[in-house]
Amino acid sequence: MPEDLEQILRPVDTPLPKFPAKCITLKNGQEMVLRQVGREAVPHLLPFVEPLMHVAKDFYNIVAARVYAELLSYSTFRVQDEYVIVAQIEGELVAIVNGRIVNPDVGISYHTLSLRGGLRIGAHAFATKMEYHLDVLKQKEVLVVAESPIGFRRWMTEYNLEKKFHIPHELGGCPSWSLTKELYEKAKSRLVLGKRPVPDHLLKKAEAAILPPNNLPLPPEDLVAANRAMLDSASRSLQEIQKRITPPIK
Numbered sequence: 001m002p003e004d005l006e007q008i009l010r011p012v013d014t015p016l017p018k019f020p021a022k023c024i025t026l027k028n029g030q031e032m033v034l035r036q037v038g039r040e041a042v043p044h045l046l047p048f049v050e051p052l053m054h055v056a057k058d059f060y061n062i063v064a065a066r067v068y069a070e071l072l073s074y075s076t077f078r079v080q081d082e083y084v085i086v087a088q089i090e091g092e093l094v095a096i097v098n099g100r101i102v103n104p105d106v107g108i109s110y111h112t113l114s115l116r117g118g119l120r121i122g123a124h125a126f127a128t129k130m131e132y133h134l135d136v137l138k139q140k141e142v143l144v145v146a147e148s149p150i151g152f153r154r155w156m157t158e159y160n161l162e163k164k165f166h167i168p169h170e171l172g173g174c175p176s177w178s179l180t181k182e183l184y185e186k187a188k189s190r191l192v193l194g195k196r197p198v199p200d201h202l203l204k205k206a207e208a209a210i211l212p213p214n215n216l217p218l219p220p221e222d223l224v225a226a227n228r229a230m231l232d233s234a235s236r237s238l239q240e241i242q243k244r245i246t247p248p249i250k
Ligand SMILES: CC(C)(COP(=O)(O)OP(=O)(O)OC[C@H]1O[C@@H](n2cnc3c(N)ncnc32)[C@H](O)[C@@H]1OP(=O)(O)O)[C@@H](O)C(=O)NCCC(=O)NCCS
Pocket: 058, 059, 060, 063, 111, 112, 113, 114, 115, 116, 117, 118, 119, 120, 121, 122, 123, 124, 145, 146, 147, 148, 150, 151, 152, 153, 154
């Protein structure tokens, strides 16, 4: 491919201030480091996102598929002004969040993918990217959508997001919700946590390697069984059909 064509295909890569790393003490006492990563980190993230594309529970599949594509778009310069922040506990990857800058005032929240449940890791990671948009980049609002009911409770309900349904969000054209600077300031003391600077030994451990998540929800052998609706009649009949079209191996 001629180099000038690659230059045409590549969108603008605006130099932006970096998110200053921080750490949060989780409710189980563990220290979680949140830090921005560059394109070089993407190959170390993709293998941990891929298995989640097959986990239907809590909409991990669609969110993982989209995050995978967004990470690839970032590393291959096929998306404009994206950023990626990771959360790690002793080096282990526990969450990925990403988003994009539309213009100096408006940010787009892409995804929050938590790889360990029950500790509000996703909630803290989402709060971190809001901090990046509204405190570090000093934007006026962030446009948000949710793919899952847990996501809806975490963002729309906990932050009391404002409906901006006339704005189609980049994620599938769904109606947008907005975290304005004003709403953010109201929620900040309750939801946006973290200490700086990150103690040297924690930051060094996080930067040394992105270690595999230990508690990744695993894809089930039978994908239909992954669906929490498996107890309803529609899903039971799907399972019957699947049994008929997949005869047992003799
Ligand atoms: C949405 C998401 C980011 C939230 O992450 P989180 O803040 O770390 O959430 P937690 O795992 O702590 O809690 C999730 C729910 O499960 C419950 N829970 C309790 N113990 C749990 C455990 N051991 N494991 C999993 N969930 C547990 C929590 O009480 C919580 O319920 P609530 O929403 O009624 O409060 C995460 O569920 C996720 O990544 N989901 C898949 C992708 C997705 O939907 N992303 C958001 C797109 S909008």
